[in-house]
Amino acid sequence: AQSVTQLDSQVPVFEEAPVELRCNYSSSVSVYLFWYVQYPNQGLQLLLKYLSGSTLVKGINGFEAEFNKSQTSFHLRKPSVHISDTAEYFCAVSAPRDNYGQNFVFGPGTRLSVLP
Amino acid sequence: EAQVTQNPRYLITVTGKKLTVTCSQNMNHEYMSWYRQDPGLGLRQIYYSMNVEVTDKGDVPEGYKVSRKEKRNFPLILESPSPNQTSLYFCASSLSRTGRSPLHFGNGTRLTVT
Numbered sequence: 001a002q003s004v005t006q007l008d009s010q011v012p013v014f015e016e017a018p019v020e021l022r023c024n025y026s027s028s029v030s031v032y033l034f035w036y037v038q039y040p041n042q043g044l045q046l047l048l049k050y051l052s053g054s055t056l057v058k059g060i061n062g063f064e065a066e067f068n069k070s071q072t073s074f075h076l077r078k079p080s081v082h083i084s085d086t087a088e089y090f091c092a093v094s095a096p097r098d099n100y101g102q103n104f105v106f107g108p109g110t111r112l113s114v115l116p
Numbered sequence: 117e118a119q120v121t122q123n124p125r126y127l128i129t130v131t132g133k134k135l136t137v138t139c140s141q142n143m144n145h146e147y148m149s150w151y152r153q154d155p156g157l158g159l160r161q162i163y164y165s166m167n168v169e170v171t172d173k174g175d176v177p178e179g180y181k182v183s184r185k186e187k188r189n190f191p192l193i194l195e196s197p198s199p200n201q202t203s204l205y206f207c208a209s210s211l212s213r214t215g216r217s218p219l220h221f222g223n224g225t226r227l228t229v230t
Contacts (some may be wrong), residue, residue: 013122014133032215034218034219041224042121042224043222043223043224044219044221045221046219046220049218087155090158090159092219094185095214095215096214096215102147102213102215103215104149104156104161104215106159107158108156108157109158
């Protein structure tokens with residue numbers, strides 16, 4: 001079974017400052033890693049994903065994340081945030097199920113508030 | 117435009133009155149799934165479906181039913197809703213079952229059961 005921890009439930013940051021949203025996971029099998037963003041009254045949109053290869057992945061809106069296998073982490077970063085980045089961010093892991101299908105497990109989310 | 121469409125967006129109902137939330141995707145995805153989102157708990161999977169007539173329970177299936185008679189549609193049925201099913205519900209789909217394909221989400225259905 002997989003689990004995902006997002007240690008920070010809320011992260012306030014000033015506009016144009018850097019931000020890091022933390023994600024740690026546990027799994028007994030190899031997993032794929034994702035970050036999603038949820039703007040108010042909307043569904044979740046994919047920010048970026050790590051499937052294999054380079055551990056630094058770049059996504060939309062200037063976000064990037066680094067996969068660290070030894071620390072089982074997949075932290076999300078942005079060097080300079082904008083007011084429009086205010087949203088909830090979810091880290092997720094996925095792995096094939098034993099029978100069929102895929103098992104997506106989501107973290108509890110981090111609410112990023114960008115202050116003027 | 118590739119999308120997952122859920123209806124309705126908002127639903128207020130009373131305890132025990134059967135309801136259905138519809139979900140449709142136009143991407144020919146094999147995999148579809150329902151989640152509920154509650155504050156502090158993230159998203160929890162209710163049911164998923166690998167293909168037509170193939171469904172299975174997720175982590176929180178009690179009180180819900182699903183069906184997959186057509187590849188594009190995956191309705192969520194609450195036969196006798198209760199207040200603890202008040203939540204934000206999301207339908208999602210993905211291309212394959214390997215875990216590599218990201219989920220595509222609908223815009224959500226906010227359900228209130230009084």
